Amino acid sequence: MRRRTVRVVAAVLLVGALSACGGSGGGGKGGEKARGQEIRGQAAGSAQTYTVTTFKDLPGYTEPGAGEPTGTLRAGENYVYCKVGGPRVQEGDAYNSWWLRTDLDTGSTWRGQYVSAFGLAKWDDDEAKDVNGAEIPDCGATGPPDGEGGGGDEVGGGEVAKSTYVVGQFNMAGGHATWSKKAGGPAAFVASVRTRKPAFVTIQESCDDWNRLVETGLDLARAKDSAVPEYDIAFRQVRHEDEPGGAARCKHPEDPQGRAAFGTAILYRTDLGFDQGPAAPHDLETPEGGEHRQMQCVTSQRINTVVCTAHLTKDGGDAEQVARRHEASVAKGILRDSYGAYTRFVGLDMNDDPMSGTADHFYHPDYGNGAQGELKELFSHCGNDIRERPFPAAEPCRGGERTHDSLQKIDYIFASPHVEHVGHDVNDAHSDHRVLWATVRF
Structure with missing residues (x-):
């Protein structure tokens, strides 16, 4: 001892x-x-x-x-x-x-x-x-x-009793030849999942060969420890007009020829009733040229929950900023019109900061500063408080810990306002993005 x-x-x-x-x-x-x-x-x-x-x-x-x-x-x-x-x-x-x-x-x-x-x-x-x-x-x-x-x-x-879950968000950097090598990649991610046992993890820059490694690693962990839940991964390759055949490919060192499919994914526990098979794809109406951004979602009737993942247009000039804001606006409409009756979670690599016009489309209006969305941000330093700032001299609630090696906050999990924030952690770093872990109750 x-x-x-x-x-x-x-x-x-x-x-x-x-x-x-x-x-x-x-x-x-x-x-x-x-x-x-x-x-x-x-x-x-x-x-x-x-x-x-x-x-x-x-x-x-x-x-x-x-x-x-x-x-x-x-x-x-x-x-x-x-x-x-x-x-x-x-x-x-x-x-x-x-x-x-x-x-x-x-x-x-x-x-x-x-x-x-x-x-x-x-x-x-x-x-x-x-x-x-x-x-x-x-x-x-x-x-x-x-x-x-x-x-x-x-x-x-x-009244239906609330349950407590761990949820996660991670950009695996499978599309980057340098950052994909950082801190152990899929094996390190498997170790984090094995320890935290999340209900789901939303993933960007995922590779289909890495997904198979994650599934295998979790199956082996479950064989040794029955407390590890059974997981499935819903993956969807994204379109890229500059790639051969119009399909995006990964660039990680284990696949130097770029044969692995590149896209977004959702890792989820199978015992929570999420739909099996491919996730529902939603086009985010990215302007023509380059990578076409999409949001994919899985639903569970058992816990009346939808989980979505999206990777918005990367940082750049004015054209990229316009594209990101439009993608965010489209995503807001999808979450409202297609999934308004569900408890909603959306994990994002937004490629933009919390006070941006892009983020306006996700933050609930009570966060102020132009917010016009419907959701709570689980990694806000204000926790469950949905308001402009906790007191007059404080930092705005639209903010929080950095999530990227650039020292910026660009990764998020947004949720329906009734979801209770219990705690969060951004310490795991398995790429140039931190893994976001939140404990929630709903």
Whole structure:
């Protein structure tokens, strides 16, 4: 067991909160711990729980790593309901991005709070297992208690219970001979998916041979660990008037002759009811010449959700800017007219900044600054707040962490406004674009 002092990377989480919770054990608080466990056990009722051991007292949060601590989970044997991805907690070379949903021992808000899996006594980096070595399931798969209600399909008053999922966005740079070699490519991406177990990942600059490597890698991971979900990939090659035969080809080093098809893709969990087979293609009416941009979408009737991916015209002069803005306008109309009844997600390499006229077509009007879309941006530094800025002197909510090696923010996940942002992470870099991971609840 490694005794580790916890600090948080890429999150508003104070180290002092952990220190204030106490040392590496319960000290003279055994009676308090027992009483807390008894009360918590009664609260858990018949909900499925998993036994873990924590090596020190841990602060709890209503959302993973966000805001002020709401209470404390005492060191020792505890139960948890499930896990979600969130801000990475790191000390030296050790780290963990998982957060465990549990009921705290102390605090005014103690039901259904989150503590970092970094505090688990037995397991290593980015592992979240119970005392027997079994993987703690994702919250989206278990339907953990929410507030005073229990798990299941409905809560009080017939309201459908929310589930928690990890979702992702990634430009693989398969169309670039240099950047496609960075940081391990498909193998590194497989490792991230295996760890985070997302509901879906929207992908741009994908290659069909790389997709097969990803599928094979995830199949092998699933064979070793049944907690890894089964995935499928919907891929569509894009048209390019300057390429032989009018079809775009990849340029990565493993395929120097450029035989692999180049396009956009969506990786999705098969247990969530997404349509099998090719994704629905939507032409974004790119002006003639060069690469024709499109948006492809998959739908799930089971969770009433549509997921779309698009790669807008690359940066350039005035003509490219006009093209991007038109493509964004077309995409907005498709999302409204074809998928307005769904919970909507769209992952984008927009090739433009958050305050651009291109982005206007996605940001909800309440973000201000000319916004005329219908969606929430999951990587805004304002989180769930859809407004121009959190307070008068603050940075606009149309902004956030850089997603590209150019030090710009050009990659996004937009979602329906009712989708709750729980946390996000942009630390994984497997090309010149960061992988965007968000934890959401809807």
